[in-house]
Amino acid sequence: MRRARKVAIGRTAGAAAGTAMLVGALAVVTPGSAPAEGAPDCGGIAANPSVEDAGSPGGPPSGYLFTPAAPVPRSTPPDRVPKLVTSTAYAVDGHVNAQIQTPDGRVSSASQQVKAVPGGQYALSVWTGTAQSGLGSHASATTGLSFADRTGRVLVEKPVAVTHDIASDGKLAQQQVPPVTAPDDTAAVSFFASTNHNWVLWDCVHVALAAFAVKMEVRNPADGTWGPSAAIPAGDAAHFRISVSNTGSEPLTALLVKDPWCSGLPGAFDLAAGASRELTCDHPNLTEDDNGHVNTAKVTGSGPGGPLAEQKATATVTVTPQPAVGKIGDRAWKDLNRNGIQDDDEPGFPDLPVTLKDGAGGTLATARTNADGSYLFDQRKDGTYQVCFDVSKLPDGFTVTQRGAGAPGMDSAVDPATGCTSLFTLGGKDRERMDLDIGLAPPVPTVPPAPPTPTAPPAPTASAASAR
Numbered sequence: 001m002r003r004a005r006k007v008a009i010g011r012t013a014g015a016a017a018g019t020a021m022l023v024g025a026l027a028v029v030t031p032g033s034a035p036a037e038g039a040p041d042c043g044g045i046a047a048n049p050s051v052e053d054a055g056s057p058g059g060p061p062s063g064y065l066f067t068p069a070a071p072v073p074r075s076t077p078p079d080r081v082p083k084l085v086t087s088t089a090y091a092v093d094g095h096v097n098a099q100i101q102t103p104d105g106r107v108s109s110a111s112q113q114v115k116a117v118p119g120g121q122y123a124l125s126v127w128t129g130t131a132q133s134g135l136g137s138h139a140s141a142t143t144g145l146s147f148a149d150r151t152g153r154v155l156v157e158k159p160v161a162v163t164h165d166i167a168s169d170g171k172l173a174q175q176q177v178p179p180v181t182a183p184d185d186t187a188a189v190s191f192f193a194s195t196n197h198n199w200v201l202w203d204c205v206h207v208a209l210a211a212f213a214v215k216m217e218v219r220n221p222a223d224g225t226w227g228p229s230a231a232i233p234a235g236d237a238a239h240f241r242i243s244v245s246n247t248g249s250e251p252l253t254a255l256l257v258k259d260p261w262c263s264g265l266p267g268a269f270d271l272a273a274g275a276s277r278e279l280t281c282d283h284p285n286l287t288e289d290d291n292g293h294v295n296t297a298k299v300t301g302s303g304p305g306g307p308l309a310e311q312k313a314t315a316t317v318t319v320t321p322q323p324a325v326g327k328i329g330d331r332a333w334k335d336l337n338r339n340g341i342q343d344d345d346e347p348g349f350p351d352l353p354v355t356l357k358d359g360a361g362g363t364l365a366t367a368r369t370n371a372d373g374s375y376l377f378d379q380r381k382d383g384t385y386q387v388c389f390d391v392s393k394l395p396d397g398f399t400v401t402q403r404g405a406g407a408p409g410m411d412s413a414v415d416p417a418t419g420c421t422s423l424f425t426l427g428g429k430d431r432e433r434m435d436l437d438i439g440l441a442p443p444v445p446t447v448p449p450a451p452p453t454p455t456a457p458p459a460p461t462a463s464a465a466s467a468r
Contacts, residue, residue, distance in 0.1 A: 069106030179305025210303025326380030340405025348373020359384030401439035
């Protein structure tokens with residue numbers, strides 16, 4: 001036996017790679033018995049949809065790959081020798097329709113590749129017809145969509161039986177394959193027609209594709225260019241650009257970009273076929289802990305056939321550390337008048353233990369206040385800090401004065417109960433905190449009791465005076 005041979009007619013569209021998603025379900029719509037009124041909708045992403053482009057009158061339509069039946073018996077009459085041709089008999093759009101002829105019981109088929117998008121939502125409309133066959137129930141004529149991987153292995157095939165007898169009304173009738181999602185490994189998508197008897201006829205192919213692509217970029221602060229990654233100094237903001245493009249033939253609705261690491265994104269929006277939209281968002285105040293972060297945007301949306309599979313895009317941030325130039329400090333003082341304000345005549349409080357902590361409460365450094373009450377922690381990196389004074393063993397009855405009695409740098413910045421400041425952050429333009437003071441108030445002086453008032457001697461009585 002001879003193997004079936006494939007004959008390429010014209011140029012076959014190439015397969016495109018992309019992102020894959022889940023496979024949708026197929027429902028076959030029973031065709032009507034006659035074309036709809038007015039001009040039919042042909043095309044979408046299908047090339048040569050009305051099969052008008054043929055190499056010669058009556059020749060095969062361009063863009064189709066024909067697989068003729070083989071072997072063919074020598075007694076096969078000419079009108080049943082496997083052929084793909086065009087005919088003017090049953091045109092729906094334009095002047096011709098396509099037709100496959102083949103011997104009874106021998107399968108011949110034709111296919112045309114269309115744009116392949118894994119995760120894309122495909123739908124098919126095609127006008128078809130056939131004729132009664134002596135094969136009876138064994139006769140088979142189909143059209144449909146086929147999805148294959150890079151090796152040519154068929155992943156999913158969605159055929160619909162061609163049952164409309166052109167002898168009934170002399171016309172082709174519309175058939176539809178409702179939306180189906182291309183599998184993950186899809187590398188090629190094809191419209192096909194196949195038959196094992198004379199004939200299968202078709203015209204006005206419309207392959208609809210609902211799909212979108214997402215791209216994320218981050219801006220390089222050194223030269224302002226956008227790309228998949230960027231090195232950004234600690235303390236600066238990361239600026240992202242997200243592009244969403246409608247890569248199909250159908251309008252998309254309710255497109256929504258989600259990125260919890262990035263602020264400033266808009267709400268849901270729509271995109272017409274072929275349209276795109278750029279969105280920007282920012283992540284402020286990068287820290288060294290953000291080094292190597294892969295930011296991910298997730299996009300959802302819907303096509304005419306319902307929700308589309310979620311798409312993702314990423315961009316990577318490299319954080320370059322800032323030089324350790326941060327300064328933290330200032331002074332402990334004796335708040336002699338206990339008003340919480342540093343007055344000019346109030347001296348410093350020397351030899352008070354001070355601890356610098358990180359945001360988690362871990363100890364980073366210790367010191368003691370100088371003779372004038374000052375202290376300093378310098379060469380600090382960007383980050384979150386806290387300063388704590390040891391107020392557990394204050395001499396001579398000193399206590400921590402009230403917090404926040406005046407302007408920063410002129411009052412006490414610590415909690416009287418703990419001796420600690422609030423958490424604060426160095427980074428960006430704020431790399432110094434030289435206003436973290438503590439006021440220590442002496443005990444209130446004891447007021448001595450007032451001396452007793454002298455008692456006057458009693459005055460002499462009248463009887464005592466007369467006795468004298």
